Amino acid sequence: MGRRMELNVLVLPGDGIGPEVTREAVRVLEHVAARWGHALRLREGLLGGIAIRKTGGPFPDQTRELAMASDATLLGAVGLPEFDDLPPSKRPEKGLLGLRKALDVYANLRPVYCFESLIESSPLKNDIVRGTDILIVRELTGGLYFGQPRGIHGPEGSETAVNSMVYARSEIERVCHMAFDLARKRKRKVTSVDKANVLENSQLWRRVVAELAEGYPDVELEHMLVDNCAMQLLLRPTEFDVVVTENLFGDILSDEGSVLAGSIGMLPSASVGNRLPNGAWRGLFEPVHGSAPDIAGQGKANPLAAIGSAAAMLNYSFGLTEEAAAIESAVSQVLDSGRVTADLKPTGPPASTAEVGQAVCDAIA
Numbered sequence: 289m290g291r292r293m294e295l296n297v298l299v300l301p302g303d304g305i306g307p308e309v310t311r312e313a314v315r316v317l318e319h320v321a322a323r324w325g326h327a328l329r330l331r332e333g334l335l336g337g338i339a340i341r342k343t344g345g346p347f348p349d350q351t352r353e354l355a356m357a358s359d360a361t362l363l364g365a366v367g368l369p370e371f372d373d374l375p376p377s378k379r380p381e382k383g384l385l386g387l388r389k390a391l392d393v394y395a396n397l398r399p400v401y402c403f404e405s406l407i408e409s410s411p412l413k414n415d416i417v418r419g420t421d422i423l424i425v426r427e428l429t430g431g432l433y434f435g436q437p438r439g440i441h442g443p444e445g446s447e448t449a450v451n452s453m454v455y456a457r458s459e460i461e462r463v464c465h466m467a468f469d470l471a472r473k474r475k476r477k478v479t480s481v482d483k484a485n486v487l488e489n490s491q492l493w494r495r496v497v498a499e500l501a502e503g504y505p506d507v508e509l510e511h512m513l514v515d516n517c518a519m520q521l522l523l524r525p526t527e528f529d530v531v532v533t534e535n536l537f538g539d540i541l542s543d544e545g546s547v548l549a550g551s552i553g554m555l556p557s558a559s560v561g562n563r564l565p566n567g568a569w570r571g572l573f574e575p576v577h578g579s580a581p582d583i584a585g586q587g588k589a590n591p592l593a594a595i596g597s598a599a600a601m602l603n604y605s606f607g608l609t610e611e612a613a614a615i616e617s618a619v620s621q622v623l624d625s626g627r628v629t630a631d632l633k634p635t636g637p638p639a640s641t642a643e644v645g646q647a648v649c650d651a652i653a
């Protein structure tokens with residue numbers, strides 16, 4: 289048994305299926321904390337649509353303070369149809385973007401892994417998806433999501449809308465360093481994805497990555513245009529290792545990646561940036577999927593992306609690799625058992641969100 293730790297975690301269940309998948313991730317965290325003797329200190333806060341309803345804004349000051357005071361934040365999902373007609377600045381999603389920026393978590397790690405027992409869950413041919421093991425490193429606090437100027441201007445009937453893809457060299461460098469460092473622990477290959485045949489922004493991106501690569505002679509670098517990458521991911525996914533890219537490109541490619549993993553309900557993510565004084569990464573951990581309001585509250589949602597995000601938290605924020613590996617191996621056992629939610633197309637009746645969470649706890653040795 290390793291060191292006993294104090295884990296200060298903020299939980300932001302958010303909207304739609306967020307609360308129910310987060311509940312299962314917390315169940316697993318509590319189980320692991322008890323089993324390994326860690327003190328889990330949970331706080332809960334408001335973010336997204338629920339925060340707009342209760343406080344008038346998607347990212348209340350209190351949530352910001354709680355997040356800054358925690359070692360790690362576990363998030364469910366944000367977004368509700370009732371806010372669909374509002375401008376971006378007033379929507380639930382704005383809360384999530386504000387939180388990412390406040391925590392300065394500039395690198396969003398999104399593993400896309402095809403479990404052998406889920407091979408039939410993907411609509412793609414078995415031979416294509418078998419062995420897929422990709423880590424998408426999505427830049428998370430810059431690019432098109434945050435660039436200025438932005439807005440809709442001009443009189444109704446003849447408006448102009450603008451968004452800007454902006455990157456400073458330093459922003460490209462820090463996320464690409466992260467990608468190269470991560471590749472060194474994997475298959476030592478980085479695919480940098482851009483649109484350098486059209487965008488100046490991508491030309492700078494490509495130049496900076498190529499310069500950095502000289503410091504990593506043991507890692508192979510390839511450049512790929514984003515449109516081609518969208519195609520290659522479905523044609524030959526097993527040839528990718530680490531993929532590093534701009535914020536919006538990464539958002540789009542990671543949803544595509546979920547088709548390789550069998551379901552978007554399988555994709556966890558870890559957003560990291562700067563290290564805390566104790567050496568741990570202050571991170572934000574959230575499933576890649578959205579709030580799926582159409583199935584919210586019905587116990588149908590797959591909690592494995594949220595549970596995988598909790599495992600990533602133990603790994604990255606607390607260095608608890610043994611505990612994280614125990615969760616991952618329990619998830620694999622549950623998948624093998626076939627007691628999975630409907631999105632994974634089980635042969636028998638689908639399991640509920642809570643049953644899957646409990647099964648993961650039961651499978652942790």
Ligand code: IPM
Nearest residue numbers: 366367381384385539576578
């Ligand atoms: C994601 C989501 C978010 C994003 C939304 C909810 C703002 O799609 O995490 O991929 O676009 O980053």
Ligand code: MN
Nearest residue numbers: 539540543576
């Ligand atoms: Mn997305």
